[in-house]
Amino acid sequence: MKNRFVGARVGVLCLAVMVATCVSVTRAEAEQVAMKGLPSAVRAAAEKAIAGGSLKRVVVEKEDGQVAYSVEAMMEGTTKEFTFATDGTLLAEEEDVDFAQLPEAVRARRSRSRRA
DSSP, X not given: OHHHHHHHHHHHHHHHHHHHHHHHXXXXXXXXXXXXXXXXXXXXXXXXXXXXXXXXXXXXXXXXTEEEEEEEEXXXXXXXXXXXXXXXXXXXXXXXXXXXXXXXXXXXXXXXXXXX
């Protein structure tokens, strides 16, 4: 009985160390920068993408071994994130969406997966 308790505590400790390591590795590969620190092509594309919004943060990160620039802005009451390649090409655009705004089919599927 005592060995199981010690084993469980060691397992939890290993999990905590693994999570802390993953977080520190992720942070090491992402660095917050100023808009003026971006390459000119990225800065121009980012300024065009967030026109009319307010800049929240800019992050330089590595994705699949390639440098990418993520620009996050508040636009029309929602947070949007644009990810650019070093040449200014838009790689991805993300927008926060409230669960209630999702189509019924998506909400229903999410509810079913939680019950499983």
